[in-house]
Amino acid sequence: MNNSNLARETAPDASPNALIEIRDLSKRFGPEQVLSDVNLSVARGDSLVLIGGSGSGKSLLLKCIVGLVTPTSGSICIDGHDTAAMPARERRAFERRFGMLFQRQGLFDSMTVWENVAFRLLQDRDLSRSDARDIADDKIRSVGLGVEVGDLYPAELSGGMQKRVGFARAIATDPDILFLDEPTAGLDPIMSNVINEIITHGVEALGATTISITSDMVSARKISNRIAMIDEGHIIWDGPTMDIDESGNPVVERFIRSNVQIFQN
Numbered sequence: 429m430n431n432s433n434l435a436r437e438t439a440p441d442a443s444p445n446a447l448i449e450i451r452d453l454s455k456r457f458g459p460e461q462v463l464s465d466v467n468l469s470v471a472r473g474d475s476l477v478l479i480g481g482s483g484s485g486k487s488l489l490l491k492c493i494v495g496l497v498t499p500t501s502g503s504i505c506i507d508g509h510d511t512a513a514m515p516a517r518e519r520r521a522f523e524r525r526f527g528m529l530f531q532r533q534g535l536f537d538s539m540t541v542w543e544n545v546a547f548r549l550l551q552d553r554d555l556s557r558s559d560a561r562d563i564a565d566d567k568i569r570s571v572g573l574g575v576e577v578g579d580l581y582p583a584e585l586s587g588g589m590q591k592r593v594g595f596a597r598a599i600a601t602d603p604d605i606l607f608l609d610e611p612t613a614g615l616d617p618i619m620s621n622v623i624n625e626i627i628t629h630g631v632e633a634l635g636a637t638t639i640s641i642t643s644d645m646v647s648a649r650k651i652s653n654r655i656a657m658i659d660e661g662h663i664i665w666d667g668p669t670m671d672i673d674e675s676g677n678p679v680v681e682r683f684i685r686s687n688v689q690i691f692q693n
Contacts, residue, residue: 445471445472446469446470446471446472446505447470447471447472447474447506447507447605447637448468448469448470448493448504448505448506448605448637448639449468449469449470449503449504449505449506450466450467450468450469450493450502450503450504450505451467451502451503451505452465452466452467452501452502452503453465453466453467453489453492453499453501453502453503453504454466454499454500454501454502455485455488455492455497455499455500456500461661462485462488462661463485463488463489463492463499463661464661464662465502465662466485466489466502466658466661466662466663467663468656468663468666470637470639471637472637473635473637474637474638474653474654475631475637475638475640475651475652475653475654476638476639476640476652476653476654476655476656477639477640477641477642477647477648477651477652477654477655477656477669478490478639478640478641478642478655478656478657478658479641479642479643479645479648479655479656479657479658479683480641480657480658480659480683481643481659481683482643484658484659484660484661485658485660485661486641486658487609487641489658490607490609490639490641492504493607493639494523494526494528494607495511495519495523498512499512506522506605509522524548524552524601524603525603525604525605526603526605526606526607527597527598527599527600527601527603527605527606527607527636528598528606528607528608528609529591529594529595529597529598529606529607529608529609529611530594530609531609531610531613533582533590533591533593533594534594535582535590535593535594535597536582537581537582537583538581539581539582540578540579540580540581541568541577541578541579541580541581541582541585541593542561542564542565542568542578542579543564544582544593544597545564545567545568545578545593545596545597545600546560546561546563546564546600547597547600548597548600548601549563549564549600549601552601553601561578563600564578564596564600565578567596567597567599567600568593568596570596570599570630570633571592571593571595571596571626571630572592572622572626573589573592573593573596577589577593587614587615587619588615588619588622588623591611591612591615591619591623592623592626595608595611595623595626595627595630599630599634599636602634603634603636604634604635604636604637605636605637605638605639606631606634606636606637606638606639607638607639607640608627608638608639608640608641608642608651609640609641610641610642610643611623611624611627611640611642611647611651612624612642612644612647613642613643613644617646620644620646620647621646621650623647624646624647624650624651625650627651628650628651631651638651640652643687644687645684645687648669649669649672652669653668653669654666654667654668654669655667655668655669655672657677657679657680657683659679664677664679664680665677665679665680672684
C-alpha cells in the first residue's frame with residue numbers, strides 16, 4: 429500500500445468543533461510537490477505533535493499554518509476564518525493570538541532577555557516599558573529562571589536557558605494557540621525533560637491549543653495528546669498519543685524504531 433492510499437484512508441472527517449481545520453492543502457515549489465492533499469483537524473485544547481523524517485514536509489506544514497508560507501492550494505481555517513484569504517492587515521491582527529517557539533529560539537542578540545520576552549508586548553500593545561518588564565519577569569519566573577536573568581543577553585545563556593527564554597517569549601502575550609518548532613533540539617536528555625515539563629505546565633496554565641513538530645519521540649509522547657505523522661507530504665497516521673505504538677502503519681513503526689535507536693546511542 430503506498431503513502432497516498434494511506435493518506436486517503438487516514439484523513440479525518442471535517443469537524444465542526446475544530447479550532448484549526450486544514451483541508452486538501454498542497455504546496456508546490458516549481459515542479460516539486462512537497463505537500464499533497466493534507467487534511468488535519470485540531471480541536472480546541474489539543475496538543476498535537478507532528479512527527480516525520482527529514483524532508484517529510486512537517487516543517488513546511490507548520491510554516492503554512494503559521495502563515496510564513498502560502499499554500500499552492502487548499503485551505504487553512506482557524507476558528508472558522510480562512511486565514512489564506514485574509515487581507516494582510518487583518519491577518520497580522522489575527523496572528524496576535526499565536527505564540528511561537530522557534531527551533532533556534534530566534535532571540536535578538538542586541539536585546540536583553542526581558543526585552544526579548546516582552547518584544548511583542550512592546551510592539552503590539554500600548555504598554556509602558558515598566559509594565560512590559562513586569563509581565564516579562566513573571567514569564568521568566570514561570571519557566572524556572574530567576575528575574576535577574578532578564579538583564580542578561582542571549583549570548584550569556586546556555587542552550588537550555590535560551591530554550592526557556594524562547595518559550596517565555598512564546599507565552600508572553602497569553603496566546604490561545606502555540607506553535608513549537610523542535611522544542612528540545614540540541615539538548616541533552618536531562619534538559620530535554622526539563623523543557624518538556626515546562627511546556628506541559630505552561631500549556632496547561634494557558635489552556636492553549638498547541639501544534640509542535642519534533643523528531644524526538646520521547647518529547648512527542650510527553651507534550652502531546654495526539655500525534656500525526658507526515659511522510660512524503662502526506663499525513664499517513666493521526667491518532668491519540670497512547671495509540672502510536674499500535675498504529676498498524678509500517679512507516680510509523682519504522683520511524684519509532686529508528687528514533688529509539690538514535691536516542692539510545
